[in-house]
Amino acid sequence: MHGAVGSRDVKKRIMELLVSEAQPMTISEIAKRVGVSWATAKTNVLELSQENLLNVKKFGRNWIVWKELGKKRERRTCSVFKRR
Amino acid sequence: MVEEKGNIADLEAKVVHAGLCCYCGACGAFCREYITYEDEKPTTKEKCYEYHGACYDFCPRTFFAPFDVERAIFGEVRKDSVLGYYREILTARAKDPEIQKRAQDGGVVSALLTYMLESGKIEAAAVAKRAEGDAWKPEPFVATSKDDVLAAAGSKYTQCPVLLAVGDALLDGKKSVALVGLPCHVQAMRKIQLSESFDVGADRVTMVIGLFCMETFDMEALKQKLAEIDVKIEDVEKFNIKKGKFLITVKGEEKSIPIKDMKTAMRPACRVCYDFAAEFADVSVGSVGAELGWNTVIVRSEKGAELVKEATEKGYLEAQPLSEEGVNAVKTLASRKKKENLKNIEAQAGKLKLLNMLVEPELLPLLLLE
Numbered sequence: 001m002h003g004a005v006g007s008r009d010v011k012k013r014i015m016e017l018l019v020s021e022a023q024p025m026t027i028s029e030i031a032k033r034v035g036v037s038w039a040t041a042k043t044n045v046l047e048l049s050q051e052n053l054l055n056v057k058k059f060g061r062n063w064i065v066w067k068e069l070g071k072k073r074e075r076r077t078c079s080v081f082k083r084r
Numbered sequence: 085m086v087e088e089k090g091n092i093a094d095l096e097a098k099v100v101h102a103g104l105c106c107y108c109g110a111c112g113a114f115c116r117e118y119i120t121y122e123d124e125k126p127t128t129k130e131k132c133y134e135y136h137g138a139c140y141d142f143c144p145r146t147f148f149a150p151f152d153v154e155r156a157i158f159g160e161v162r163k164d165s166v167l168g169y170y171r172e173i174l175t176a177r178a179k180d181p182e183i184q185k186r187a188q189d190g191g192v193v194s195a196l197l198t199y200m201l202e203s204g205k206i207e208a209a210a211v212a213k214r215a216e217g218d219a220w221k222p223e224p225f226v227a228t229s230k231d232d233v234l235a236a237a238g239s240k241y242t243q244c245p246v247l248l249a250v251g252d253a254l255l256d257g258k259k260s261v262a263l264v265g266l267p268c269h270v271q272a273m274r275k276i277q278l279s280e281s282f283d284v285g286a287d288r289v290t291m292v293i294g295l296f297c298m299e300t301f302d303m304e305a306l307k308q309k310l311a312e313i314d315v316k317i318e319d320v321e322k323f324n325i326k327k328g329k330f331l332i333t334v335k336g337e338e339k340s341i342p343i344k345d346m347k348t349a350m351r352p353a354c355r356v357c358y359d360f361a362a363e364f365a366d367v368s369v370g371s372v373g374a375e376l377g378w379n380t381v382i383v384r385s386e387k388g389a390e391l392v393k394e395a396t397e398k399g400y401l402e403a404q405p406l407s408e409e410g411v412n413a414v415k416t417l418a419s420r421k422k423k424e425n426l427k428n429i430e431a432q433a434g435k436l437k438l439l440n441m442l443v444e445p446e447l448l449p450l451l452l453l454e
Contacts, residue, residue: 046133049133050132050133050134050135075117075118075132076116076117077115077117077118077132077133077134077137078114078115078132078134078137078138078139078282079134081114081138081282081283081284082281082282082283083279083280083281083282083283
């Protein structure tokens with residue numbers, strides 16, 4: 001079933017979840033709430049963090065994910081030049 | 085072009101910390117958030133999360149496929165292993181006395197840039213210019229007029245990250261840009277243009293003029309060398325390299341150091357460079373082989389040939405074929421650089437992988453059939 005959920009859709013749902021919760025969450029919580037596997041949630045979270053859309057940090061065994069609402073300036077990486 | 089994947093951490097490990105960085109500016113030209121330059125090297129306070137970054141992709145020292153570039157730019161591969169692909173070799177000089185006065189030798193590069201700017205062929209040129217207040221420290225500069233070109237005229241003997249000026253021009257929306265650079269700059273420019281992963285609009289760099297280069301000097305080491313003959317770099321009016329000597333003009337008086345004694349001041353990364361004549365440029369320009377006050381011009385691409393022809397017809401240049409003796413002088417110097425540096429390249433390269441066979445580069449000829 002997980003494969004049926006598109007990557008963009010997963011990302012959108014992760015972002016919406018973090019905005020609505022407005023507090024740090026673990027990958028496990030995100031996976032459960034979005035309805036995808038832990039590995040899919042982690043992959044999408046890391047991709048979102050590359051685009052500076054959210055923050056992620058590993059504490060011990062847990063990955064903590066949070067979104068700073070309107071505080072941090074988005075940093076531009078070379079991904080803006082990637083060939084599509 | 086064959087592509088390897090890597091990011092800024094890989095670039096630092098494989099190139100910067102390995103002493104291979106040529107300080108061309110390609111890594112930071114399109115990454116203004118993470119990469120800055122200190123002590124003539126790229127540096128990062130913080131890493132980005134890109135798996136494959138433009139910094140790694142554009143660096144001429146991560147991977148470079150010479151024959152892929154030649155097929156893409158010239159339509160075929162070289163027949164001359166020393167000078168690379170070319171159509172003709174000329175000797176030329178600028179006809180404008182103002183350019184002649186400011187130029188290092190024949191002023192061909194300044195004349196070509198002036199022609200392209202005045203005829204509207206380019207909007208800007210990425211060049212190296214001496215920094216205000218620090219005359220021998222070159223800095224990347226976007227020239228948009230003849231005055232700018234004249235201000236940047238003359239050779240510089242330390243490295244300059246000219247690709248940053250290419251980035252400035254393209255990010256500023258310039259529609260047609262020329263680059264004047266050393267062989268490492270030219271290689272980086274070709275990688276940027278031919279990248280399969282990134283599109284920074286480098287097709288707007290419509291002309292690449294390369295400069296002959298034996299090596300560049302480390303600024304601090306150069307100052308130390310000059311101190312040995314009681315010269316301060318700020319007092320130097322002109323540097324030049326002629327007939328095996330590094331010439332320094334101070335208050336009208338010419339001093340010299342044998343070029344072999346200058347090797348200790350050479351940037352370490354230049355020891356593994358295999359390109360003397362800017363082999364992947366549209367046009368390559370230097371002084372070796374030419375008479376005093378003239379340049380040697382290697383015309384490589386079709387675009388380069390058209391440019392030289394037009395600039396000559398419009399009276400910006402005078403040109404004629406270079407003598408056989410002149411061509412041989414260029415070949416001798418290019419061969420010397422390649423031979424000396426090939427040893428350093430082999431020492432650092434490790435074993436070559438030919439499908440499944442691992443072979444020391446210097447022993448490869450033993451395996452090949454005659």
